Amino acid sequence: MSARDSIKLLVPNLPQGHxxxxxxxQMDARRVYTNFGPLVQEFEAALGQALQSQSPAATGQPSTVHCVTLSSGTAALELTLMAMNLPQGSQVLLPSYxxxxxxxxxxxxGLVPVFSDVDEFTWQLTPAIARDAVSRMDFSLVLPVATFACPFEGQVWDRFSDETGVPVLIDAAAGFGNQxxxxxxxxxxxxxxxxxxxxGEGGFMASANGDLVAQVRRLSNFGFEKGQVVRLGINAKLSEYAAAIGLVQLDRWAGLQTQRRVRWQRFSSELTKVPDLALQAGFGLNDIPSNVVVRHVRAEQLRLQCAAAGIETRSWYCPPLHQQAAFxxxxxxxxxxxxxxxxxxxxxxxxxGxxxxxxxxDGDITSISTQLQAVCQSPRTVRS
Ligand SMILES: Cc1ncc(COP(=O)(O)O)c(C=O)c1O
Known part of the structure; x- marks a missing residue:
């Protein structure tokens, strides 16, 4: 099968050079390439406004969403954890998946990850799982994941914090637009x-708490404040080049999302034709998954069938972290x-995936669905 005939798993869609x-x-004219330059500042403000406008106008909506851009999503997590000043050696609850x-x-x-299971339907660490966990063990933080961009609804984690006194940080790495x-x-x-x-590479943290955002910004710049290092930070700043891409990506965003919504409706309705195939639950009507992941007891056969038909697949988050060597x-x-x-x-x-x-x-989607149906409608030949 030629490369042209195969259906790729993932094709990034970034702005073109022109x-x-x-x-x-603009950047050339200013000769400013990093260190919180004007493009980074404009990008951060625009991200905050986008998140603000995506929030439902319900009670509990912040009046301002502050954002700090960083060199990666991992740096965003790490520096936010640092800025939250959790006791060294304390336990953090997070999903293994x-x-x-x-x-x-x-x-x-310097914190201790404690792996939790996930909900059978949303595939996430939910407030219900966390409530049970914090009633039995001490945790300084809960770190739920908006898995495959499946957002946590409204203010569920704010309520959890209010009720339990345990702070929460959401990892919504792929969730912009939904979370x-x-x-x-x-x-x-x-x-x-x-x-x-x-x-390309980058990340950001968003919060209603401007002080927390300012602390993360400081930590991303070695920990400097007024010319002195006040905390041990790192260099995790986003460059003006990346912010330029981000600003253009924001201009394209509404158009991209409209097309993706239509494609997702078509794909998800095709997938309903495949017997016993489970999709992740918890997406709202307007939400779009970052990855299309399906669950089926004959997953291995589905993988082989897709490979034979030139359809690329990937087992995301497999094995779960508690089964991986380092953890x-x-x-x-x-x-x-x-x-x-x-x-x-x-x-x-x-x-x-x-x-x-x-x-x-549309033809690719039909081909994928046809291959899955071929496996799932045939009599079972293997034990799984
Ligand atoms: C759930 C989750 N958290 C964090 C990250 C890290 O983001 P980055 O690759 O930008 O460091 C990823 C990246 O794939 C992710 O999927």
Whole structure:
């Protein structure tokens, strides 16, 4: 099969060179390339306004969403954790079914990640799971993940913090466009090229708390304040080049989202034709997943069938973190030890990520659905 015939898993969609030119020329004229330059400032303000306008006009909506851009989503998590001043060695509850960066950021801040299972339907660490966990063990923070851009609704984590006294930080790496920002809970996003809103490499943190955002900004600039290092930071600033891409990407965003919504409606309705295929629950009507991941007991057969038909797939977050070499010694929720984080392990074994990007045609979607149906409608030949 030729490369042209294959259906790619992921095709990043960043602005083209000619679209960037006006912003690059602005940068050339100013000779400012980094250190919180005018493009970074404009980008941060625009991100804040976009998040503000995406929030439902309900009670609990912040009057201003402050944003600080960073060199990656991982840096956003790490520096926000630092700025939250959690006691060294204290325990942070996070899902095992996530990308490694969530746990790495916790470890690099001198905190102890405690892996939790996820909800059977949303595939997320939910407030209900966290409530149970904090009633049994001490945690200095809960770090839920907006898995595959599935957003947490309204202010559920703000309410959790109010009720339990335990702060929350949301990792919504792929969730820009879906995940809103509440009054209390900061949210970290990634701007990696493979995310729905990508600039190449980058990330940002958004919060109603301007002081927290200012602290993260300081930490991203070595910890400098008024010419002196006041905390041990790093260099995690976003360059003017990346901010230029981000500003153009914001101009394209509404158009991209409109097309993606139509494509997602078509794809999800095709997927309903495949017997016993489960999709992640919890997306609102207007939300768009960052990755199309399906769960089926014959996932391995689906993978092989797709490969034979030239359809690329990937097993995202497999195996879950508590089963990966670097994290195997880390604690899992002690009282769940017997259950072995069963949902996360099941997802690790029985999910596959299907192609999902802006070049995916209606014909591609039909081909993918046809291949999945061929497997799922045939009599079972293997035990799974
Ligand atoms: C859930 C999650 N958290 C954090 C990150 C890290 O983001 P970045 O690659 O921008 O550092 C990712 C990246 O894929 C992710 O999926």
């Amino acid at each position: 679209e960037l030119m006006p912003r690059l020329l 996530t990308f490694a960066a969530t746990a790495l950021a916790v470890l690099r801040c 809103t920002v509440g009054l209390k809970t900061p949210v970290c996003f990634s701007l990696h090229a493979t995310k729905p809103f990508g600039v 195997r010694e880390m604690p899992v929720l002690a009282y769940l030890e017997q259950q072995k984080l069963s949902q996360s392990e099941h997802l690790g074994q029985f999910t596959i 299907l192609p999902w990007h802006d070049d995916l045609t």
